[in-house]
Amino acid sequence: MEHRMTVKRAGEFTYDIEWHNTFEGLGNAVEKLSLMSRKACIVTDSTVGPLYLDAVSRQLSPLFETVTSFVFPSGEAQKTLDTVKKLYTHLIEEHYERKDILIALGGGVVGDLTGFTAATYLRGIDFIQIPTTLLSQVDSSVGGKTGVDFDCFKNMVGAFHQPRLVYMSMETLHSLPDVQFSCGMGEVLKSGLIRDLSYYDWTLAHSTELLAREDEALVRMIKGSCLIKKTVVEHDPTEQGERAVLNLGHTIGHAVEKLKHFEMLHGQCVALGTVA
Ligand SMILES: NC(=O)c1ccc[n+]([C@@H]2O[C@H](COP(=O)([O-])OP(=O)(O)OC[C@H]3O[C@@H](n4cnc5c(N)ncnc54)[C@H](O)[C@@H]3O)[C@@H](O)[C@H]2O)c1
Ligand SMILES: [Zn+2]
Structure with a gap:
């Protein structure tokens, strides 16, 4: 590959x-x-x-x-x-x-x-x-x-x-602590939800390999997210409009971050915001 x-x-x-x-x-x-x-x-x-x-x-x-x-x-x-x-x-x-x-x-x-x-x-x-x-x-x-x-x-x-x-x-x-890994997963699931439901479904279906951090599955997942981000930023490199879809979950996420005095990690707050 x-x-x-x-x-x-x-x-x-x-x-x-x-x-x-x-x-x-x-x-x-x-x-x-x-x-x-x-x-x-x-x-x-x-x-x-x-x-x-x-x-x-x-x-x-x-x-x-x-x-x-x-x-x-x-x-x-x-x-x-x-x-x-x-x-x-x-x-x-x-x-x-x-x-x-x-x-x-x-x-x-x-x-x-x-x-x-x-x-x-x-x-x-x-x-x-x-x-x-x-x-x-x-x-x-x-x-x-x-x-x-x-x-x-x-x-x-x-x-x-x-x-x-x-x-x-x-x-x-x-070597990455679990909590940091979960923060990244918050952004991964966000990417799937904004652009590519089949990628989102694939991520859920492969959660066992991903959580075991198997390299092959990780590369596939990270590539999928990068492809979504690349497509969005190529169309809108300086965030004039379309790039804002990447902020799904971030309005509420930022509010949670602030109310928790930044004791919770960004990815955790975005995940909560996305659920909301
Ligand atoms: N530029 C952008 O488009 C963009 C997008 C999203 C977030 N950000 C920024 O990214 C930052 C958050 O990034 P982050 O979550 O990577 O935080 P971070 O860089 O603080 O890393 C999190 C923690 O993990 C440790 N760490 C890093 N790699 C490790 C590894 N391989 N093994 C063990 N420990 C490791 C770090 O030392 C740190 O303590 C925020 O400042 C945010 O604003 C920027
Ligand atoms: Zn973010």
Whole structure:
């Protein structure tokens, strides 16, 4: 089975999403981009770093003169301009230039923050998404929305900036806590309900394999969600209208999130909102 799909980058650009069981294919996938970069900075958080930073570095080291890493504490509370500032400082001190690249290794927090930094550092440099949560694999890593929170306002500052590549390794889902996995499933079921009932039915029919996190079933499910998201964002890249269907369950979901003082996870609230 071919585990790749191509997403059009607004107007002229396209990028690939690739699915693999491990990080072994990452070097090849990045090499195919024929980048002019001399440096790559892997951005990750304090939970994902100890698990996967070495494996990703090993793949990238042969391709760049220098590979550095920037690790920040995990959690939504770090998705701020303060963390972006620390990352800018790292990039400046390490002499990152326009052609160099950032690698977002982590969930949606890492992806959004790295994408925003890439969108703004030197007026925009390239970045690659390596999403490691189910939610980021089915949702946040595709579509080019990047940004950070500002005071208590979620995603208040941001930019549309498309990645050069999205690389997903199914092994990352085996270390993901159940509650985070369920959050991703909330977005999966939402995608099926808005666009593709046969996909929704397939997901329910294969719940045993999916909950056992069997790679083959996971790839099929994640691909299905990405296909739905890709179709929607290709038609409406900057959320002028149609893209809003992706927000099913989010009006009530956001209200629950707020009333629960953000103690419940986003995916849980969206799932409740969708049911409502
Ligand atoms: N840009 C978009 O289109 C878009 C869409 C949806 C959500 N988002 C954003 O995404 C964020 C939520 O993403 P998320 O749910 O991935 O949260 P997250 O990035 O905080 O990850 C959740 C937790 O899981 C840990 N983790 C990540 N990968 C792991 C792994 N493989 N094994 C074990 N632990 C792992 C993280 O360290 C973190 O503690 C929010 O900030 C939201 O605003 C963006
Ligand atoms: Zn959402």
